[in-house]
Amino acid sequence: MLSSSSKYAVNAVLYLAVHSSQINKIRAKEIAEAIKLPSPFLAKLLQTLSRENIVSSSKGPTGGFYLTPEAQQRPLLEVVKIIDGTDRLDECVLGLKKCSSEKPCPVHFSVQPLKKTFRKELEENSIASFAEKVKSGETYLFV
Amino acid sequence: MLSSSSKYAVNAVLYLAVHSSQINKIRAKEIAEAIKLPSPFLAKLLQTLSRENIVSSSKGPTGGFYLTPEAQQRPLLEVVKIIDGTDRLDECVLGLKKCSSEKPCPVHFSVQPLKKTFRKELEENSIASFAEKVKSGETYLFV
DNA sequence: TCTTATTAGGACAAAGTAATCCTAAAAGAG
DNA sequence: CTCTTTTAGGATTACTTTGTCCTAATAAGA
Numbered sequence A, B: 001m002l003s004s005s006s007k008y009a010v011n012a013v014l015y016l017a018v019h020s021s022q023i024n025k026i027r028a029k030e031i032a033e034a035i036k037l038p039s040p041f042l043a044k045l046l047q048t049l050s051r052e053n054i055v056s057s058s059k060g061p062t063g064g065f066y067l068t069p070e071a072q073q074r075p076l077l078e079v080v081k082i083i084d085g086t087d088r089l090d091e092c093v094l095g096l097k098k099c100s101s102e103k104p105c106p107v108h109f110s111v112q113p114l115k116k117t118f119r120k121e122l123e124e125n126s127i128a129s130f131a132e133k134v135k136s137g138e139t140y141l142f143v
Numbered sequence C: 001t002c003t004t005a006t007t008a009g010g011a012c013a014a015a016g017t018a019a020t021c022c023t024a025a026a027a028g029a030g
Numbered sequence D: 001c002t003c004t005t006t007t008a009g010g011a012t013t014a015c016t017t018t019g020t021c022c023t024a025a026t027a028a029g030a
Helices: A004-019 A028-034 A039-051 A077-084 A108-124 A127-135 B004-019 B028-034 B039-051 B077-084 B108-124 B127-135
Strands: A056-058 A064-066 B056-058 B064-066
Touching: A004 A028, A004 A039, A004 A077, A004 A127, A028 A039, A028 A064, A039 A056, A039 A077, A077 A108, A108 B108, B004 B028, B004 B039, B004 B077, B004 B127, B028 B039, B028 B064, B039 B056, B039 B077, B077 B108
Parallel strands: none
Antiparallel strands: A056 A064, B056 B064
8 A cells, every 4th residue: 555665754754753853853874773774775765755845854963854843744645645656545456447436346345445544544644643642652653 | 455466366357257157268368358468467367376276277279267166155365365475465554563453553543444344355255246246237347 | 174974866786576478288179 | 180279387578666885965073
């Protein structure tokens, strides 16, 4: 449903949302270690997100990545959109081009609610709100 | 959620369930044309399914693929299992190794029930029952 | 100003998946 | 029995995704 890359990206962004701030930037390497990921690869993902201004960055010693308060208000779906491009989430599970309620594929009605709910969740909740639940121990990022 | 290969396979199997019988075998090429797929690739998938006895085949002129009535009674999930191997369906959407109700990932509770429903649907309904709905025009295989 | 630590970015390598090709084996038809 | 049509299976190719490496740019601190 999501590519590995965008799973990583979501994890990294939530990690930043929980741990970083403009005065407490975090190096790619530290995030990579935390979420157990090859660090040059994560760096690439962060660069992509940085180009789209969803994460902020600063070079040099004491440099690193962080999320501005504004960025934290954006929906988590933005991250997925940037990494996976378009709507991988909207595609028919059986690959039918024009699957719809009018011409449903054989599993349409059992899958459609799943996809819709998931997409809505990512669309309507901000990065910050997901991060809150991690902070409160309601949800987890690793293990 | 499913690989392209297993999407093709599901489509092909349902096509066979709808159109074939032991006395009306269907050539790989015909199925490939129907579901718009490179025919040598589909042939490979059908061979794999045939090795696992979910589709039956016969060589030579008038040869082709078909489903026995017994095969039609097997759950559609079998097809997915054979092609995608293990449980791609059970993995955490965010890629967490040990995502569970005790240590839920940030989207666990919104996605988990729906994944379960989907899996159950594939597990509890036979190929034949999916095929029935296609025959009755309730669901569709192409377009 | 020089050194060092970090991100930026492009080129490249590896792995996995998707797709092709070729030859063999089987089975029906003449 | 031979020819043709079809599946079977292995080897190979192509493509996409994932991951690495190297150099440049930038910023902080000595």
